[in-house]
Amino acid sequence: MSTAAPRTAGPDHLWSVDEHLDDILATVRPLEPIELHLLDAQGCVLVEDVTVPVSLPPFDNSSMDGYAVRVADVAGASERYPAALEVVGDVAAGAAGLLHVGPGQAARIMTGAPLPPGAETVVPVEWTDGGLGEGPATGMRARSLAPEGATGQVNVYRPAEARAHVRAKGSDVKAGDRALAAGTVLGPPQISLLAAIGRGTVRVRPRPRVVVLSTGSELVQPDEELRPGQIYDSNSFALTAAARDAGAIAYRVGAVADDATTLRDTIEDQLVRADLMVTTGGVSVGAYDVVKEALSYAGDEDEPGSGVEFRKLAMQPGKPQGFGSVGPDHTPLLALPGNPVSSYVSFELFVRPAIRTLMGVTDVHRPRTRAKLTADRALTSPQGRRQFLRxxxxxxxxxxxxxxxxxxxxxxxxxNALIVVPEDAESVAPGTEVEVVLLG
Structure with a gap:
């Protein structure tokens, strides 16, 4: 993975949401492709087209349990005048060295078994007496008649058209067809198709590894006892879950106390398993904003070009943000505010697109739509800021x-959505059409 250097601006520059996002997406690069086994490739993005080496299905086969017959031999068959055919044997799924069905003959056939030479169609077992001469077989009884391997005679009580109940060779995909296009995200159906055409490995961009850590001496892990002045750490859980939802392999690090040295050491320890680092808290202007203290460096002789720039954005919530790179591999790092809603909104707007970019997907953004605002009163918004309301x-x-x-x-x-109030609007009346970011 390679990253470009983020843009820099003066400390008084107020970044727009779009400027900050564009800087992130211009800096982060998709991960290098690797070859993975199918189950390891779930959730990954294909980097090349996959063509079909062999038709699927690879041969004509039966879609029913029944009898493989010639069309002429069952023409005009009825319950009063059944077609009596000689059963020459069984054709099971996976069978080789097939029987030949000649005039006046039938082969008992199982679902998925290849259509034997000479046969033109399949009559379901329910249209026959099952080979026991007792009238049409139905339901569970149909499946219990005529032991496997039985030969003799079967009565057929209905005619069948040519190739009825036959799955034609190549009816799913044909050899040489494009099975999947580059850019496809591999889910269970796509992995099923790859396995069905005989592909055991595939070339993909791997799922990004994202390390999430929260900061704050006041943070306590769930299930622990709260003492005066303490709160539970929810941000690291929320952002780790959000990273996994975005497609990443995410690791949560327990809350780090307000100590710059400890924080920097923790980040350096975590770089070995990170394609992207996400911190939450400590990016404002308080005396204990240790993320700024620990990461506001750009002249490290061992890591030239690394460092995190802390910015003010024209948005609410989420005005304070940090972005840059850390470590010898210039791993991207996004530093988010500590308030839970600010942190989550910032993730959706900035971190999720970065993760999707690392994956190599085409559309990195949440879907957006227009919707009519229903509310008891007008929404108010600070002038000059883009507001995101739940x-x-x-x-x-x-x-x-x-x-x-x-x-x-x-x-x-x-x-399940964010209501977007643009920078030039100080209020939005009920009934107004607004932009909505869909979270679900």
Whole structure:
């Protein structure tokens, strides 16, 4: 993986959301392709077209349990005047050295078994007496008649058209067809297809490894006892889950105390398993904002060109942000605010697209749509900032969930969308059409 150097600007420059995102996407590069076994490639992106080496199915085969026959031999068959055929043997799935079906003959055939030479169609076992001369076989009884390997006679009570209940060779895909195109994300159906055409490995961009760590001496892990002044660490869990949802292999690091040396040592220890680092907290202007203290360096002689720039963005929530690279491999690092809603919104806007870029997917963004705002009163927004409010989207309408506070985790849990209020709008009246980022 290679990264370009992020842009720099003066400390007083107020970055727009688009400027910051464009800088991230111009800096992060897709991971180098590797060859992986099929199950290891789940969730990865193909880097080359896959063509079909052999037709699927590779031979004509039966789609039913029944009898392989010639069309002329069952023409006009009925319950009153069945066609009586000689059973010459069985054709099971995987059979080789097939029987030959001649005039007046039938071969008992199983689902998936190759159509034997001479046969032109398949009559389901339910259209026969199962070879026991007792009238049409139905239901479970049909499957219990005529022991395997039995020969003799079978009565057929209905005619069948040519190639009825026959899966034709190449009816799924033909040899030489393109099975999957480069850029395809491999899910279970795609892996099934690759296995079906005989591909055991595939060349893909691997899923990015993302390390998530939160900072703050006040943070306590879930299930531990809270003491005065402490809160549970929710950010690292939320962002790790969000990274996995985006397609990454994500690792959560327990909260790091407000100590710059400890934080920097922790980050350096984690670089061995990181294609992308994400921190949360410590990026504002407080006395204990250790992420800025630990990472605001750009002149390290051992790591030229590395360092993180901390920025102010014209957005709410999520004004303070950090972006740059760390370590000898210039691993990208995004430093997010510590308030839970600010952290999550920042992830959706900036980190998720970075992860998707590392994966090599074509569309890295969440889908967006327009929706009618339903609310009891107008939404207010600070002038000059792009605001992202939690909302509930359904059937072309969106309703705000909770207030604008960046600490309201419960409201975030009920939201499935972000309502976008542009920089030039100070209020949005109910009934107005607004832009919506869909999170689900």
């Amino acid at each position: 909302g509930r989207y359904a059937d072309g309408t969106v309703t705000p969930v909770g207030g604008a506070g960046s600490h309201l985790v419960a409201a975030l849990a009920r939201a």
